[in-house]
Amino acid sequence: MRNVLDIGCGAGNNSIRLLTEIGLDVDCDLCDLSEPMLIRAQERVAAETTGIIRTFQGDIRYLPLSEKSYDVILAAAVLHHLRNDEDWEATFSKIFSLLRPGGSLWITDLISHEHRGVDQLMWSRYAGYLIEQGGRRYQQEVFDYIDKEDSPRPVTY
Ligand SMILES: C[S@@+](CC[C@H](N)C(=O)[O-])C[C@H]1O[C@@H](n2cnc3c(N)ncnc32)[C@H](O)[C@@H]1O
Numbered sequence: 606m607r608n609v610l611d612i613g614c615g616a617g618n619n620s621i622r623l624l625t626e627i628g629l630d631v632d633c634d635l636c637d638l639s640e641p642m643l644i645r646a647q648e649r650v651a652a653e654t655t656g657i658i659r660t661f662q663g664d665i666r667y668l669p670l671s672e673k674s675y676d677v678i679l680a681a682a683v684l685h686h687l688r689n690d691e692d693w694e695a696t697f698s699k700i701f702s703l704l705r706p707g708g709s710l711w712i713t714d715l716i717s718h719e720h721r722g723v724d725q726l727m728w729s730r731y732a733g734y735l736i737e738q739g740g741r742r743y744q745q746e747v748f749d750y751i752d753k754e755d756s757p758r759p760v761t762y
Pocket residue numbers: 612613614615616617618619636637638639642663664665666680681682683686
């Protein structure tokens with residue numbers, strides 16, 4: 606593995622985790638909408654690899670990144686921000702075009718479930734967690750935000 610792309614890298618947690626696990630020096634491209642996040646991620650990831658680190662500020666949907674360049678693409682807690690089927694399909698096509706043959710995409714994210722009972726159970730667990738963190742009003746605000754802004758999909762999607 607030589608090249609990693611971290612989409613919606615935030616403060617770089619997932620690149621750091623990957624580098625820690627594999628114990629290899631790889632080149633990391635970090636992409637995020639937020640410049641302060643990228644600055645923080647660059648500092649933190651630089652402490653874990655002697656590979657080249659590049660930052661790309663912008664929306665993954667429109668950033669001009671090189672095709673067939675990455676062995677691993679990480680996307681943690683970011684793809685659920687996509688809007689609709691068209692957006693998901695265009696973004697997946699783009700991500701696929703960025704991978705080297707044999708490369709892989711590793712997603713960790715907020716998801717929905719095709720089975721209604723499982724979906725209800727998981728959302729009620731998430732609600733419980735949010736209530737514990739910030740109370741009922743906070744939980745409702747988060748759920749309203751998800752309804753308005755996000756589009757979580759089932760794993761099989
Ligand atoms: C919930 S945070 C997750 C950060 C990091 N991946 C983690 O798991 O710690 C989502 C990040 O994705 C970024 N983001 C959201 N939509 C994006 C997009 N379309 N293109 C690039 N970054 C995006 C946000 O700026 C934010 O930093």
